[in-house]
Amino acid sequence: MIGTDTGNAPAVVARRAIEALRAGVPSRDAVAALGSGQSAIEDRFETMCAAAATGSPAGMLIGGGFGAGKSHLLEHLARLALNAGWTVSRVVVSKETPLHDPVKVFRAAADSALRDGQARPAVIEAAAGLDLDGRSYAELLRWASSSGSELNERFPATLTLFAHLRERDPAYAETILRFWSGDPIPVPELRKRMKEIGEQRPVLSPVAAPELARQRMRFAARLLAAAGSPGWLVLFDEVELIGRYSLLQRAKSYAELARWMRGEHGRSTPIATVFAMTDDYEAAVITGRNDRQLVPERLRAKGTPEAAELAAAAELGMRIIDRETHLLTPPDDTELKQVYARLRELHGQAFGWHPPDVTGLERLGATRMRQYVRAWINEWDLVRLDPAYRPVTEAVDVASDYREDPDLERTPPE
Incomplete structure (x- = not known):
């Protein structure tokens, strides 16, 4: 029928979820389909948000390997907050939005801030x-x-x-x-x-x-509360990019991370923050490059009160990364069986067939959820095209790249 909206038909929703999972993108459909197996982090998140809503801003840091599900979990937490009426912003650390620049971080947070059911930025x-x-x-x-x-x-x-x-x-x-x-x-x-x-x-x-x-951050959070939002949740993804900055910019980024994590927005400011970064950052950068010693030494050598203050804040940020990271729990056999069954059902809905059992990857502790998901989807794709084919999948890990990149220092003008 001409004009019929099929965008929310079960087959279309399933297809969107499958395509997002195939690409490794934590879309709303994909996250809604699979949920999250990180119950301990969810509990900690809900406690933090309850405190923030009463005026005690705070943050939490989650860590996991590439493909472990950090972005997926952030989207899941965003959906929990949106369903509770919160305003949610997503900030991806990048060349355009360096963590050490409060001006660009606020702009990104304000531009992406939304409440459930609203189309315009939440401040507006x-x-x-x-x-x-x-x-x-x-x-x-x-x-x-x-x-x-x-x-x-x-x-x-x-x-x-x-x-x-x-x-x-x-x-x-x-x-x-x-x-x-x-x-x-x-x-x-x-x-x-x-x-x-x-x-x-x-x-x-x-x-x-x-x-x-x-100050804009504090004011906007109070403005949002005056308009009925319980609080403002800011989600930072790909925080490990700070490892590619120069030493001074890493120092500023550590200091900013500490400020957000300790809720230094002022009393009665309803802001909650979640950072997501790779779980090998501390070993590769803070210990591997000796940031723990070199960063404060370089700053205190300047001999100014501002540099000494920055050194102390950077040290706190590094301690938080070292001691307060909540690591994602690897999927156990029960969770893998549930995800496999749900994906099989989605693939069948998306393509109108009955997917057979596929082998996928060997279930090892080091294998990440994204690797399992991609393997199952790819094998069903192949078998759907050739029912006689018996695919065998191998996984190859991609190492994190923490090499300093001078080009990241040259942020584009606003």
């Missing part, structure tokens, strides 16, 4: 739905204006202006939204607008870009 949705005559807005403004918030005066000023101009001047209200999302805002125009609504000339102190980004 939260501002649009904020009851400007209600208690939540009044409490947000009171907090932003207090010394305890440690926010620059730009935030209470723009929040006051937004209440006056959201309906009367949508263009300038959009300027304010862009400021909250990471763009600069011209100070002369801001002062002029405040005067026009009868406010006294505000003091707008200078603030460095990295500090302003951190």
Whole structure:
């Protein structure tokens, strides 16, 4: 029938899941189909989110080998949080989004922030739905204006202006939204607008870009809470890329990881964080390159208070990676049987056939879930094309690459 939506038909959903799993992509369909076998990490995650929702921000770090299911688990945790009403952001550490740059990290988090059922970035949705005559807005403004918030005066000023101009001047209200999302805002125009609504000339102190980004994070989290979200979950993937930075940029990245993990966003800030990185990072980089000694030595040799502070934060970040990583549990025989049965059912739905049993890979402790999944899917593909064929699959491990890459230092301009 013309115009019939078949996008959610069982065969289509199954096909999307199979194709994503074949490519090693943790799509929503793939994760929904397989779930997660990491119950201990899920329990720790739910405890952390409950604490963050009451104003105690914190983080957790998960580790696993290539193909062990880190990205799959992040997508699963994202779905748990979204179902509970949380705002969720996904930040992939990359050349464009280096972990050591708070400005670019905030921008990536704000741009990707979504609540379940919303199409626009959550900061925009939260501002649009904020009851400007209600208690939540009044409490947000009171907090932003207090010394305890440690926010620059730009935030209470723009929040006051937004209440006056959201309906009367949508263009300038959009300027304010862009400021909250990471763009600069011209100070002369801001002062002029405040005067026009009868406010006294505000003091707008200078603030460095990295500090302003951190303040935006705190403010946006409180804005999202005022709009009804229990908290803001930020998921960092491929964190091991920091191993390819220079020593100084690794130091800054360790310090930023420590700041997020210790919830240094300020009291009553409902932010939860999950980092995912390879499980051999500590051995290959922190120990293998002697970062534990060289990073603080190089920094303290500068002889400045700023360098000493960075050295201490970097040391904390390295200790967290060494001692607080929650390793993914390898799949046991029961989980493998369940996943195999579910994949067999999905493959049959996707292609309209009855897949026979296939051998796949030998069940060894070092074999990762992605290797099992790819082997089963590939063998069913081959047998479907030639029922007489008996495929044999071999797995080859790909070693992590932690060689320093100077090109990663040259981040593109915004």
